Amino acid sequence: MKPNLLSWEETLFRDQDVFDLNYVPEQFDYRDDQTQSLVFAIRPGIKGGKILDTVCRGPPGTGKTTSVKKIFESLRETTQAILPIHVNCRIDASEYAVFTRIYTSLTKRGPPPSGTSVKQLIDMIARFVEQEQIQPLVCLDDANYLIYENQFNKVLYPLLRMHEVFPGINFGLIIIISDPGIDLQNSLEVRVQSTFHPEIIQYPPYSAREIAGILNERVKQGLYPHVLPTELLDVIIDHVMKHGDVRLGLDLIKRSVLYAEKAARKSVTEDDIQKAVDASRDMHLEMLIGSLSDDECLVLKIAAELFSDETSPTTKEIMEALPAKGPKLTRISEIFKRLDRLRLIDLQYSNQGGGRRRFVHLHEDRALVLTILARREQAAD
């Protein structure tokens, strides 16, 4: 065998799990202020008082979920007075799904019998909390998905008012919002606004130095020495800085090391990183499109079909091309705004030719967008 080749049982990873997106890192720097603010809000609950509500805001990949998960870990180790419940609102995007998740996490009893109404479910939750004398701390993670689906107020209202029906019961709330375009105050109904006065905790994007620190730490933990030379980690950091999401860095490291392994090399090359960047771009787009609602996909599909190198359709042209059973007019303008925020399209205003028109440019590669949309449709059939 050639000396520098990996034999089949060898690996370049010391621990591949540390690059998984759900991995909760031991080392969690640069978020001390945010963690302190959360601890301050939660602390009264340890002595039986009311936990203060908080809202964590910041773009994707800025450590919001991780900071809450770390606090939850430490709460589970130190107190029984507070019961932490994490709800991923990307998955549980309706009032019923959220309360089902809260119920199953609390009682560990499995889903409620079919036919249970939301009102009954909330009653069952309240009775359980009353009996156990605990304070649930519910984290509605990626709550922006509840806002898009018009479910946010329906979830918040009963949680905020539960103590009125069941005296002595309190729920602590941590709301995580990763869409910077959301105007929180405007998303709240008056009846919710009057009882919801959260402390807002901001998670700004990491600087290049901080991204380097986070990725360096993970490389030390997850790879054998010299697998990823420093100058190549710098290439990865440059890519991450263009998008701002640490996840991209973790994904690029893992993929490029897998390419090096596949080629039976002992270290990563620039070519491995380039291949990883290409594959990762497709994955990012696939995830983004995967997170859209059916109506949003329909609008994106028509925009992509009408778009070419020479022309960009107007929003009016896209609306006219929508099938009769498509989304309502009021919803369409929200959809355009959301696709723009997700950088799937660019909305550009023009006053040329009389009258104000909005042109829709496709931000991503047209063929790739259409392929991913077709794949999604096939999977749904």
Ligand SMILES: Nc1ncnc2c1ncn2[C@@H]1O[C@H](COP(=O)(O)OP(=O)(O)OP(=O)(O)O)[C@@H](O)[C@H]1O
């Ligand atoms: N300060 C940090 N130290 C170590 N790892 C970090 C840090 N911040 C983020 N990460 C890692 O980056 C990834 C993304 O972090 P996290 O899921 O907490 O972001 P988020 O703000 O919740 O993003 P999103 O809004 O997209 O859900 C995770 O894999 C996490 O381990």
Ligand SMILES: [Mg+2]
């Ligand atoms: Mg998150």
